[in-house]
Amino acid sequence: MHDPIHTALPEADGLAASSVATDPPRRVFRHRIETRLWHWVNAIAIFVMIGSGLTILNAHPHLYWGPYGANFDHAWLDTPRWPGYLTIPASYNLAIARRWHLTFALVFAFSLVFLIVASLLNRHFQRDLRVRAKDLRAGVLLHDFREHLALRFHDPKRPEAYNIFQKLSYIAVLFLLIPLMIFTGLALSPGMDAGWPWLLDLFGGRQSARSIHFIAAAGLVLFTIVHLTLVILAGPLNEVRSMITGRWTVPPEDRR
């Protein structure tokens, strides 16, 4: 996990660098190659999974709790018909949607495994996502929340560090929502149910797993909307560029 860009900028060691107020735009190395690679692969995978997933949901737009559920059974949710401009493919085709979904499911799941292994080895998780008890005190959270409302997202002392809401939402996505998508997805497979029957015990039956699959997907869509909104508010060019090159310019308002 030796990254040439990373080592070329020893003063900006990941997020651990201390901030010094300097006038010319200060650039820090913010995202390692493993993170950037995973980010874009995962962005494509989620895009395909949501689009093709909506087509699959259109095939039977009813959700149930328990091991079984079909037309004569009680559905807790009847979802609307998802329009063609949101689905893959645009015109209803369950077979092709499943091809997209089940091929990109492999990309989606194995790229998360890659990210977790890589981020433990390069210590991205330990350094950048660690939440300390003092970060969760009500006063701290409230202060960070007010800062968000004022569109100030960075700690002036360490502008390249993730703020607490960023940490918590990244942790929720990486360790809860995406694993939930993967394991509820596996529970939908009759083949995997034979091999790993604990999947059904864990989620309370196949139709419950299907419902949770949909709820977690809605959670990922919500995360993506908030994520994109904040990228736009925080300065889209700088943010997107940093996820491509790894280098991030400290916004002027944070250089105090």
Next chain:
Amino acid sequence: MTLISRRALVGSAAASAGMMLSGCDRLAQNESFRKILFSGEAINYHLQRALVDRDALAPEFRPDQMSPRFRTNGTANPGTPEYTAMVAENFRNWNLKIGGLVSRPVALSLAQLRSMPARTQITRHDCVEGWSAIGKWHGPTLKSVLQLAGLRPAARFIVFTCADLYGGQPYYESIDLTDAFHPQTILAWAMNDAVLSVGHGAPIRLRVERQLGYKHAKYVMAVDAVASLAGVGLGKGGYWEDRIDYDWYAGI
């Protein structure tokens, strides 16, 4: 950055998402990308065969966990003159023909099938569309039926030809030998403690419990062992596989 340009950015982001979606459809029509897209089936097949023991059982349920009403799907009645005549005479002259790459081709009457040792299982039926229904199935294992005929060493797949026609062609399905010899793979002649109804595939329906519903061929007339699926139908191993690109391996 001003609010207006932010708004424009959101608009262009939405527009580019739309372009990406339609781009996906164009990609799926590209021959080489289509190969990649369709390669997931083989990967999932081999992963599942590697991860799941060949005899691992699909979950079975208690009688109180059964669906109150088990809907029919696909063909509800083949409706051909031949099939209607068979129903009228209670399948008395119906025969299940077991042939292809076997040592002794066999024709079994319904009475003979019903007299064979049978397995009873309460299992979940998962439709490719997403719904599930739990029902009780009863019939001899496919393994015991195949053993009557004796598979020749070249056999790799078992093909099921059905009485229901789609555009004049019989519905058909196929499975590999792992699923064919699986202890829960049965030729069900009874469902929910009653003789199998026309809606559910009378006189017999294949149960292949670790795959989706369209693999569970109804109205089975013939069982053939083959070395390759290339010469059967349009070569993809099943009616829906041939016509609209459904996965041949429907374990997921």
